[in-house]
Amino acid sequence: MEFYSILKNDLNSAIRETLLKEHVSLDIQLNETKKEFEGHTTFVVFPLVKQVGKAPEVIGETIGKWLMENSTVVASYNVVKGFLNISLKDSFWIEAFAKIQEETYFSQRKSTGEKVLVEYSSPNTNKPLHLGHIRNILLGWSVSKILQFEGNEVITTQVINDRGIAICKSMLAWKKWGNGATPASSGIKGDHFVGDYYVKFEQEFVKEYQVFAESEAGAKLFESQKKENQEQSEFFKAFKNKYFNEISPLGAEARQMLLDWEAGDENTIQLWKQMNGWVYDGFDKTYETLGVSFDSVYYESDTYLLGKKVVDEGLTKNVFYREPDSSVWINLEDAGMDKKIVLRSDGTSVYITQDIGTAKKRYEDFGAKKMIYTVADEQDYHFKVLFEIAKRLEEPYAEGLFHLSYGMVDLPTGRMKSREGTVVEAKENAGERGELAHMSHEEQEDIFSKIGLGAIKFFIIKVQPQKRMIFDPKESVDMQGATGPYIQNAFVRIQSLFRKSETEQQTKVLSFPETLNEGEKTLIQLLMTFPEVVAAAAKQYEPSGVANYAYALAKEFHKYYHETRILGAESETLKTFRLQLSKEVALALKTSLYLLGINMPDRM
RNA sequence: GGCUCCGUAGCUCAGCUGGAUAGAGCAACUGCCUUCUAAGCAGUAGGUCUCUGGUUCGAAUCCAGACGGAGUCACCA
Known part of the structure; x- marks a missing residue:
C-alpha cells in the first residue's frame, strides 16, 4: 500500500x-x-x-x-x-489509519506460490549446543517466519552431523571411562553428557601425546623430522594430527571404531544409536525451550554417500576433471576461487560432495528452488564454492541458494571454546523471577519464561548477522531500555487498557476525531512502515530490522502512553479512537516479535 | 601472502539504495509513581563515525589505498 x-x-x-x-x-x-x-x-x-x-x-x-x-x-x-x-493534514493520517484497520495489515500475505527451504541449527552430535547455535537457531527460525509471513511456503530443516571420527571419540571415551553412566543416572542433559566424553577423549589423547613427545621415540622423531630451527613444542603442535592417525593407540582405536561403524558392526551401531539418542534428547529440550521446530531432518549417516552420482554426471559434462591418481576436482580459478577436490583418490566423498548431493536430494524431496543455509561465517568460502558448483552443474535451484552467514558469538572474556567446555546455554539464563502476586505458579512460570527468553532472544537477534557479537550474560537478561521485555511491556500495557475498558470486542472505530495529536500521527506513520520493514527483512534474509522496528514502535508508544490519557480521554470518540490505535500498535508489536520468534505475555 | 567480513559515545548496538546539527540503550548524574502496569517517562553529560585520498551541491554511507581485528584458503567437517 x-x-x-x-x-x-x-x-x-x-x-x-x-x-x-x-x-x-x-x-x-x-x-x-x-x-x-x-x-x-x-x-x-x-x-x-x-x-x-x-x-x-x-x-x-x-x-x-x-x-x-x-x-x-x-x-x-x-x-x-x-x-x-x-x-x-489530520485527514491524511485518519484515512491512513482507517486503511491500516481495514486491511489485514498484520496478517500473513497472500501466497506467492514459492517454496523456500530454510536450514538452521545443523549440529554435531559430539558437542552440546552452545551460544553460537543459539544465534543460528534464532536467526534461522526468524527468517523462516518472515519468509512465511511474506507468503512463501517454508520448509524448515537441518542436517545433523551424526557420524564420523568425532562421535567415535565420544563413544570410545564412554566405553573406556564411562562405567555405564547415562544422562539419567548422572542427571546431565544428554548432549552435554556425550559432549563431556568428547572432551574426556581429547584430554586423554593430549596426555598420551605428551608422554609420547617426552619419550625416546618422540625425541628421535623430532630430531629426524624437524624443520630447521623448529622448536620442539612447535613441531609437536604441527605433528598432532599425524600422530593421531599414525602412531596413537587411542587414535587407532577411534579409527577402528569408525571402520566398524562403516562396516555396520552390530555392537558399534548399537552404541552409536544409544549415544546419539541421548544427544537428541538434549537437543530436543533446547529446541522446546526456544520454541522452534523442524519440518524435516536429514542425518549425515544417510546422506554422507550422496553426491557421488552428481560427480559422475559432472565428469561427463566436463564440469569436473580427474587427476591421474583418480581424485576428482573442479577448477574455479576463473571465478576467483581455487581448485577444489570433490572425490578423494580412494573414491570417497569429501564434505562438499555431500553438500552437493544433499542439495540435490532436498530439491527432489521438496522442489524448493530457494534454499537458505544458516551457517556461521567461518564457512563463507565453502558456500561460495558450493553455490558456484551448483551453477556449473546447471542445477535448477542454483540461483536460489543463499548462505545466511553470521559472525561468531564471543563472551566478554573472549572467544568461546566449546571444545574446552566453556559453553553457556541461553536456557540457563532464562528463568529470572520477578513479582506477580495472586497468579498460579504455572501462570507465573509461563510469564517468566516469555520474559526471560524474550530478553535473550531480542538481545541476540537485534544485531546484524554478519557482525561478530559479544554476548554478556548479565546484559542479555536486562529488561530496561532496548530489550525484549521493554517491547513486551508496551504490549502488556495495551492489554491492560483493554481489560479495563471492556471494549475488546469492538474492532473498528465508528467515528474518527477531527484532530490528532503529534504522538498519534507519529504512531500511525510508524505503523505504515511495517510492511516495508518486513518485506526488506524477507528480501535480505535479515531479521534485525524487524527488531529495531519493534523497539522504535514500543518506544513511541511508551511515550504516547505517558503523555496522552487514553481511557480518560476528553470525549468518547477520542477514547475509542485511542484504544483502537493502541490495538493496532499492539498487533504490530506482537506480529513483529512473532517474526523474531518471541512470544508476548498478556501481563507482566 | 590471496580472498571475505568487521571497525560509529567508556560499553553494547542502530543509522549504510548518499541528504540537515551522527542516534538509541547500558553505565554516571537530575527530576517524575494518591492519576490507564515506573520492566515506564523527561532531562544532563558523553563523538576526529580507525586513518588518508577520490567521486559529489552534499559522504558514517559510494570508490581506492593504509591501519587494526576476525575468518578462510586441507584427499578435516
Whole structure:
C-alpha cells in the first residue's frame, strides 16, 4: 500500500507546472523529517537545482506554495536550506489509519506460490549446543517466519552431523571411562553428557601425546623430522594430527571404531544409536525451550554417500576433471576461487560432495528452488564454492541458494571454546523471577519464561548477522531500555487498557476525531512502515530490522502512553479512537516479535 | 601472502539504495509513581563515525589505498 502516492503525484505536478515545463516524471523520494524540524515528511530539492537553475530555497518555496494551493493532503510546509518539510493534514493520517484497520495489515500475505527451504541449527552430535547455535537457531527460525509471513511456503530443516571420527571419540571415551553412566543416572542433559566424553577423549589423547613427545621415540622423531630451527613444542603442535592417525593407540582405536561403524558392526551401531539418542534428547529440550521446530531432518549417516552420482554426471559434462591418481576436482580459478577436490583418490566423498548431493536430494524431496543455509561465517568460502558448483552443474535451484552467514558469538572474556567446555546455554539464563502476586505458579512460570527468553532472544537477534557479537550474560537478561521485555511491556500495557475498558470486542472505530495529536500521527506513520520493514527483512534474509522496528514502535508508544490519557480521554470518540490505535500498535508489536520468534505475555 | 567480513559515545548496538546539527540503550548524574502496569517517562553529560585520498551541491554511507581485528584458503567437517 502506498500511502504517499497522492503526495508524490502532487510533487510531480508541482515541479512540472512551476519549474520544469518538459514532461519529466520524477521518481519522488521522500524522507522522514528529522525530529528537530517541523513536518512529517521531507522532500530534498537539491537534485533539482542543476536542472532548474534556481537556488534551493526558491525551488522549495515554489513547490511548497503550489502544494498549499493544490494539494489535498498538505497542511503546511517550511523550507530549510534545500529541504522542503511537509506537514500532512489530520485527514491524511485518519484515512491512513482507517486503511491500516481495514486491511489485514498484520496478517500473513497472500501466497506467492514459492517454496523456500530454510536450514538452521545443523549440529554435531559430539558437542552440546552452545551460544553460537543459539544465534543460528534464532536467526534461522526468524527468517523462516518472515519468509512465511511474506507468503512463501517454508520448509524448515537441518542436517545433523551424526557420524564420523568425532562421535567415535565420544563413544570410545564412554566405553573406556564411562562405567555405564547415562544422562539419567548422572542427571546431565544428554548432549552435554556425550559432549563431556568428547572432551574426556581429547584430554586423554593430549596426555598420551605428551608422554609420547617426552619419550625416546618422540625425541628421535623430532630430531629426524624437524624443520630447521623448529622448536620442539612447535613441531609437536604441527605433528598432532599425524600422530593421531599414525602412531596413537587411542587414535587407532577411534579409527577402528569408525571402520566398524562403516562396516555396520552390530555392537558399534548399537552404541552409536544409544549415544546419539541421548544427544537428541538434549537437543530436543533446547529446541522446546526456544520454541522452534523442524519440518524435516536429514542425518549425515544417510546422506554422507550422496553426491557421488552428481560427480559422475559432472565428469561427463566436463564440469569436473580427474587427476591421474583418480581424485576428482573442479577448477574455479576463473571465478576467483581455487581448485577444489570433490572425490578423494580412494573414491570417497569429501564434505562438499555431500553438500552437493544433499542439495540435490532436498530439491527432489521438496522442489524448493530457494534454499537458505544458516551457517556461521567461518564457512563463507565453502558456500561460495558450493553455490558456484551448483551453477556449473546447471542445477535448477542454483540461483536460489543463499548462505545466511553470521559472525561468531564471543563472551566478554573472549572467544568461546566449546571444545574446552566453556559453553553457556541461553536456557540457563532464562528463568529470572520477578513479582506477580495472586497468579498460579504455572501462570507465573509461563510469564517468566516469555520474559526471560524474550530478553535473550531480542538481545541476540537485534544485531546484524554478519557482525561478530559479544554476548554478556548479565546484559542479555536486562529488561530496561532496548530489550525484549521493554517491547513486551508496551504490549502488556495495551492489554491492560483493554481489560479495563471492556471494549475488546469492538474492532473498528465508528467515528474518527477531527484532530490528532503529534504522538498519534507519529504512531500511525510508524505503523505504515511495517510492511516495508518486513518485506526488506524477507528480501535480505535479515531479521534485525524487524527488531529495531519493534523497539522504535514500543518506544513511541511508551511515550504516547505517558503523555496522552487514553481511557480518560476528553470525549468518547477520542477514547475509542485511542484504544483502537493502541490495538493496532499492539498487533504490530506482537506480529513483529512473532517474526523474531518471541512470544508476548498478556501481563507482566 | 590471496580472498571475505568487521571497525560509529567508556560499553553494547542502530543509522549504510548518499541528504540537515551522527542516534538509541547500558553505565554516571537530575527530576517524575494518591492519576490507564515506573520492566515506564523527561532531562544532563558523553563523538576526529580507525586513518588518508577520490567521486559529489552534499559522504558514517559510494570508490581506492593504509591501519587494526576476525575468518578462510586441507584427499578435516
